[in-house]
Amino acid sequence: MLLLSSLLTLAILLPLLVLAAEDYYKLLNLDKTASERDLKKAYRKLSRQYHPDKNPNDEAAAQKFVEIAEAYEVLVDTETRKIYDQYGREGVKQHQQTGRNPGQHHDPFDLFSRFFGGGGGGQRGQRRGPNMEVRIAVPLRNFYTGAEHQFKVEKQVTCDKCEGSGSEDGQRDTCARCHGQGMVIQKQQLAPGIFQQMQMQCDVCGGKGSTVKHKCRVCGGQRVKREEEEFEIAVERGMPMGVRVTYEGEADESPDWVAGDLVVQVVEKEAAIGELEEERLDGNFFRRKGNDLFWREVLSLREAWMGDWTRNLTHLDGHVVRLSRKRGEVVQPNAVQIVGGEGMPIWRHEEGPEFGDLVVEYVVVLPDRMDGGMEKEFQGVWDKWRKKKGVDLGRDAGRPEAKRSGHGEL
Numbered sequence: 327m328l329l330l331s332s333l334l335t336l337a338i339l340l341p342l343l344v345l346a347a348e349d350y351y352k353l354l355n356l357d358k359t360a361s362e363r364d365l366k367k368a369y370r371k372l373s374r375q376y377h378p379d380k381n382p383n384d385e386a387a388a389q390k391f392v393e394i395a396e397a398y399e400v401l402v403d404t405e406t407r408k409i410y411d412q413y414g415r416e417g418v419k420q421h422q423q424t425g426r427n428p429g430q431h432h433d434p435f436d437l438f439s440r441f442f443g444g445g446g447g448g449q450r451g452q453r454r455g456p457n458m459e460v461r462i463a464v465p466l467r468n469f470y471t472g473a474e475h476q477f478k479v480e481k482q483v484t485c486d487k488c489e490g491s492g493s494e495d496g497q498r499d500t501c502a503r504c505h506g507q508g509m510v511i512q513k514q515q516l517a518p519g520i521f522q523q524m525q526m527q528c529d530v531c532g533g534k535g536s537t538v539k540h541k542c543r544v545c546g547g548q549r550v551k552r553e554e555e556e557f558e559i560a561v562e563r564g565m566p567m568g569v570r571v572t573y574e575g576e577a578d579e580s581p582d583w584v585a586g587d588l589v590v591q592v593v594e595k596e597a598a599i600g601e602l603e604e605e606r607l608d609g610n611f612f613r614r615k616g617n618d619l620f621w622r623e624v625l626s627l628r629e630a631w632m633g634d635w636t637r638n639l640t641h642l643d644g645h646v647v648r649l650s651r652k653r654g655e656v657v658q659p660n661a662v663q664i665v666g667g668e669g670m671p672i673w674r675h676e677e678g679p680e681f682g683d684l685v686v687e688y689v690v691v692l693p694d695r696m697d698g699g700m701e702k703e704f705q706g707v708w709d710k711w712r713k714k715k716g717v718d719l720g721r722d723a724g725r726p727e728a729k730r731s732g733h734g735e736l
């Protein structure tokens with residue numbers, strides 16, 4: 327008999343053990359110090375992530391969706407939260423069964439639609455709010471190395487104090503205009519003595535038949551408020567300029583519609599010399615065109631003509647690209663050098679990173695003025711050599727044969 331009863335207890339205990347599900351705080355990725363705001367934020371994020379509309383045929387996700395709603399509802403209420411912190415789930419369950427408001431347990435979908443309006447994915451014929459577009463500017467080096475960016479968007483959100491009801495305490499009055507009908511009759515005169523009666527939605531209560539008794543103190547009965555929300559974006563290596571990233575259901579919220587999408591356009595920030603070392607790289611001033619980068623390098627007359635120079639370009643991630651010419655190697659003005667593999671990484675390239683080219687254009691700067699002695703010496707050299715080694719400008723320019731000056735120019 328003793329054995330039987332202990333077996334029975336075991337049988338009762340077992341399913342309980344299996345069901346001893348995750349801690350409510352853990353479920354919401356929060357700790358015990360979480361504020362009401364944290365709770366709401368966590369709920370908004372997770373409920374959307376696990377919504378069955380987004381995870382069709384995924385039992386685990388559906389279960390999680392229900393649990394998140396449960397966790398949220400228990401913790402957002404200061405009374406049940408206190409009980410939960412002391413006695414855990416069992417305590418809350420007992421309280422809900424015996425407490426003042428036993429019907430407190432909501433349908434998780436109901437809770438969700440109070441937050442987001444409609445039914446999640448918007449398949450239920452719900453009106454959809456407008457999309458929102460924002461633009462964020464990211465420095466070129468982040469497109470090169472990849473980076474996480476945080477940005478803030480000010481948008482309309484459903485008031486979380488009243489959960490979009492506009493009411494401080496949930497109490498409602500019968501609408502004074504329509505007397506609870508939601509409709510009013512309007513008389514319109516078509517011609518003298520001829521009236522038309524029209525039934526119209528009550529403009530005071532919006533057809534609900536009742537009005538809020540005490541307006542929510544946070545939103546003033548508007549049901550929505552403006553709030554800054556922080557988002558994160560992963561700028562991927564080589565992401566194209568102007569790429570649009572969609573955050574589903576993150577546009578302006580309203581209890582009357584399913585929020586549209588927030589579309590973030592990622593553009594390039596104009597280069598500027600900053601304080602930080604990484605803001606002082608040559609690479610910040612590269613210009614990007616697709617997968618290629620462009621750079622203009624300045625050479626002196628001596629360097630362009632005589633060679634024997636070196637430049638160390640610091641690339642966007644700080645690595646050095648060396649440009650150089652040996653003595654005697656001439657660089658023509660506006661000559662272009664293509665440095666293979668030093669361009670942008672190719673976005674989402676299948677096997678390993680692949681890069682575009684770095685295109686270097688050389689600009690030659692002549693000295694404005696020459697020292698008197700130097701000028702004389704140069705003049706002597708030109709005179710000595712121009713007849714022998716000169717360039718035939720007429721021929722080099724491809725002009726038709728004409729009377730030539732007889733000697734070339736050095």
Ligand SMILES: [Zn+2]
Nearest residue numbers: 485488542545
């Ligand atoms: Zn409110």
Ligand SMILES: [Zn+2]
Nearest residue numbers: 501504528531
């Ligand atoms: Zn009314």
